[in-house]
Amino acid sequence: MIWLPHFGTVLAVAVVVSSGGYPALAEELHSGASHSATTGAANEHSHQDGRILYYRHPDGLPQFLALPKSTDDGRAYLAVREKPAEASANAPADKPATDVQALSNPATPRRILYYRNPMGLGDTSPVPKKDNMGMHYVPVFAGEQQGGSAVRLSPGKLQRTGVKTSIAGVARIGRAVRVPATVTLDETRVSVISMRTDAFIDAVSNVTTGDRIEKGQVLFGFYSREIATAGTEYAAPGGDRAGSALRLKNLGVPDEAISTIAERRQVPSTIDYASPRDGIVLERLAIPGMMAKPGDVLFRIADMSHLWVLADLPEYDLNSVRVGADVRLTVRSLPGRTFHGTIDLIYPQVDSQTRTTKVRIGLPNPDGVLLVNMYAEAEIDARSDDPVVAVPSSAVIDTGDRKLVFLDKGEGRFEPRDVTLGARGDTQTEITTGIKAGDHVVVAANFLLDAESNLNSALSAMTTGDAKQ
CATH class of the missing domain: 2.40.420.20 (conserved putative lor/sdh protein from methanococcus maripaludis s2 fold)
Structure with missing residues (x-):
């Protein structure tokens, strides 16, 4: 604790000040002009009524001095003394008993280290003062110093x-990651119908783009000279049946047609081509009488009982999403309905323009209400597994x-x-x-504690540095 020098002549005891947390103080009027003549008397009075701590403005302004002084209109600054222990016994009854006991009991002295800003700012003062709003600075006692960043608060x-x-x-x-998405076809459930050799399309079934077809349903009939030659060799007795059958399979002849040739021992003039799966006709390019070259697409068929949903996941959410996470989807054109799927794949690239990554979601579509290119909103469960x-x-x-x-x-x-x-x-x-x-x-209110903690750390470092010096 820093004590201020004692100056001035005692004129009259004015006011006794004692507040919770502050040492009991007594204020006296001092005349700056009579300082040099009465120093000895003032010192003797100090030992009797308490040591002079500082001088304050008589109007209560935030002006504190170590030496006596008078205002511009001739009024003397008030001397603030430390109140003696004997006077503390007569402290007002409305003050906390613990404070009075701590101040008046010599066995438990409470030495004030400094006064800190009441709003938690970093400025301190060696003497009592007020801030710009008139709030008293808070005393920090030696017994209450935290010695670090810890904070202690009273119940009040x-x-x-x-x-x-x-x-x-x-x-x-975890949290729900909501991203936009689009319904697409499951690439593993799309079939392309084409010929592996030159063939003439004799007839095409009455199916068009958008029709739903079943597995085994005849799509068209065709004739191929190369297939007819391989079929004749397969049907001839005593020939290399195993080699001929393999050649027919390599030419793309359906298993049903190969079985028919084996049973009848003859090659039909027209061979039927059946659908390899249930699905929707996405594209029909076969026309009766056309010449189909190897690789020409005649039909495209997709099984839409299971679809993919491609969602655009922002780059900053990549760490929160994992393969296998549950996804809840809503489709704008189907209000009130909710669909559930799982993440199958997180694509290994980020779009350089949008900074998003494609996430593939597998989604059952048994009733066929979901259509390709529908817009959807995906809500991904990004909670941790454990x-x-x-x-x-x-x-x-x-x-x-x-x-x-x-x-x-x-x-x-x-x-x-x-x-x-x-x-x-x-x-x-x-x-x-x-x-x-x-x-x-x-x-x-943890931010208030943080401000208090930072102040305690700074003051602890400051007092430690002063002690070392």
Whole structure:
């Protein structure tokens, strides 16, 4: 504690000041003009009525001096003395008994180290003062110094600041990632019908683009000279039946047609080509009488009982989404209906323009209500597979340089703890290091505690530096 020099002549005892947390002080009027003549008397009076701490403006302005002085209109500054222990016994009854006892009991002295800003700012004062709003600076006693970044609050201050705590628990952390999506065909369920040799299309069934067909339904009939030659060799007795059958298969002759040739021992003039799957005719290019070259597409058929949905996932959400995650989809043209699927694949590239990645979602479509190119909204469940230590997101303070939470140590003591964050959910955040399940963390007014903690750290460093000097 820093004591100010004693100056001036005692004129009259004016007011006795004693407030919770401040030392009891007595104010006296001093004349700056008579300072040099009465120094000895003033010192003797100081030992009897308390040491002079400082001089303050008589109008209560935030002006404090170490030496006596008079105002411009001739009024003397008030000398503020430390109130003697004997006078503390007559302190007002409405003051806290603990404060009076601490100040009056010589066995438990409370030495004031400094006065700090009441709003938590970093400025301090060696003497009492007020800020610009008239609020008294708060004294910091030697017994109350935290010696670091820990914070201690009285029960009354806890109630006024609104500090609330919660218990760190174990939970699956995640959030719903909502992204736009488009319905597309399942590429593995699309069939292309074409010939492997020159063939003439004799007839085409009455199916058109958009028609639903079944597996085994005849699509068209064709004639191919190369197939007829291989079929004749296969039907001839005593020939290489195994080689002829393999040649027919390589030419694309359906198994049903090969079986018919084996049974009848003759090659039909027209061979029927049947659909290899159930589905929708996406494209019909076969025309009766046309000459089909090898590789010419005659039909395209898609099985739409199972579709893909391609969603555009932002790059910053890639770490939250995994293959196998459940997806809930809604389609704009089908209000009120919800579809459920799973993520099959996360494409291994990011679009350079949109900074999004395609995510493929497998989606059953048994009733066929979903159509290709429909717009949808995908809600991806991005929760973690295993439970992890989690706290409410409001408990985490991210300063940019560090991430921390405040632990409630009981009895008004709070300790900042650096933490490492994991996945972030809608309301909770994973903590990978720093705290454990069951710890009490502050979830409200923690920014006020952080300001108090930073002030304590700065003052601790300052006092430590002064001590070393």
